Amino acid sequence: MALSTDELGIVTRLEQRAVEQSTDDDLMSKYYDGQQRLDQIGLAVPPELARFETVVNWPRVVVDTMAHRQDVKALLRPGSDVADSGLHDLWRANNLDADLPLLLTDLYVYGRGFMSVGANEDDKDSPLITVESPREITVEIDARRRRISAALRLYDYENWQARAATLYLPEVTIWLSRENGKWEETDRDEHQLGRVPVVMFLNRRRTGDWSGRSEMMDVIPLTDSAARSLTNLQLAGEALAVPQRYVLGASKGDFVDQHGNPLPAWEAYYGKFLALTNKDAKMGQLAGADLSNFHDTVRHYGQLASSVTGFPVRYFGLHTTNPPGEGAIRAEEAQLVKTIERKNAEIGGALGWVMGIAERFRTDEWVDANRVHVEWHDPSTPTFAQKADALQKLAGGVPIISRQGAWDELGWSEARKSRELEYFEQETQDPYLGLLEEKAALNERAEPSEVG
DSSP: OOOOHHHHHHHHHHHHHHHHHHHHHHHHHHHHHTOOOGGGGTOOOOGGGGGGOOOOOHHHHHHHHHHTTOOEEEEEOTTOOSOOHHHHHHHHHTTHHHHHHHHHHHHHHHSEEEEEEEOOSSOTTSOEEEEEOTTTEEEEEETTTTEEEEEEEEEEEETTEEEEEEEEOSSOEEEEEEETTEEEEEEEEOOOOSSOSEEEEESSOOTTOOSOOOTTTTTHHHHHHHHHHHHHHHHHIIIIISOEEEEESOOGGGEEOTTSOBOOHHHHHHTTTOEESOTTOEEEEEOOOOOHHHHHHHHHHHHHHHHHHOOOGGGGTOOOSSOOOHHHHHHHTHHHHHHHHHHHHHHHHHHHHHHHHHHHHHHSSOOGGGOOEEEEOOOSOOOHHHHHHHHHHHTTTOOOSOHHHHHHHHTOOHHHHHHHHHHHHHHHTOHHHHHHHHHHHHHHHSOGGGOO
16 A cells, blocks of 8 residues: 655654664664774774774763662653553563663663554553664654654664554554665554653753764763873783893894704793804893873773762772772762753653553553653662661651561571570570669659659
């Protein structure tokens, strides 16, 4: 079946947009994987020196550090402060605890991420919620309504050209196949949803701009600079760091072992059995080069990376002699934590749309204004002592777990807990302890004038 003129126009525009953004996506993917090469940053490395190329993968540090601190705690319906079991069932049915990190990684690498919602033919009560690759999906935006008006997913590539596609529109989803260089419709689903079942997540969105920006952009120039310095360090370490020997007044035939046999080149180089027949020859050694200037340069780039990202400098390999204390850790991470909280608010809004669409597929009804609220776990790094103290204060000083619950938190085995229970039982049967308890009870009942 042939597409309508409007549908074909949308497919053509979005396919062209996918081609245009593929070059930048390739480069961002290489930086995240640490596969960028020095010849891409303007420094041509001869083939014989290629083995000395060294890449410090700070872009991955930035992406993974942020994604690792974002964990969904609860999904709430509008006006409720209690987690909704139905929404959590949808979340678990689609294994989103495992797939959410995929979305976050794509979001920070490419500057955008996507999730789609579709009907589940096998189980109507569990609509399919899928994290889509941003390298496969392109969208058109209705800026006034701030929503997607059309989305195209391209896949099944052969010779750099997609052979299959899915077109998402507000009222219908169409599956396409490329036949003889032209797109042909293979199936369609008239879902009559009223909006495209694809939700876009944008990183560092700017007013009037719907493209998003990679979280790695700030550290990429510094990563390139550090890579240059590390490559030069490798070359200098090979050529200059090892003390060099020199020989004056000798020829190749003068290098012999104790039996007068010529030395192989490597033995002469390392001087393992060095002997010279020429009595006039002179030998000496040059001091190895001090490479601390390279170390200081890389350290400086790490400090700059810390300043532009707000990450502690230790995240970029700069450590002090003494490990930071609890207060220092929280102070160092203050800017990082605030950044994550801001991103959680924006990402949570998009996740709320995803869950609202899934609920519409499940019940045929929209959640009130589609305002599903997402609560996140604390992105900071609280210590166990800080967390326990805070919970105790919130509970008004009343114990919030039992004695055996505390033992579980300590990770004690059942055998250890049984022994402790026996010890408590023995203490209660101790006659001396019994007398002390009786005396304490009498003192509590006594009048103030009778005490002492």
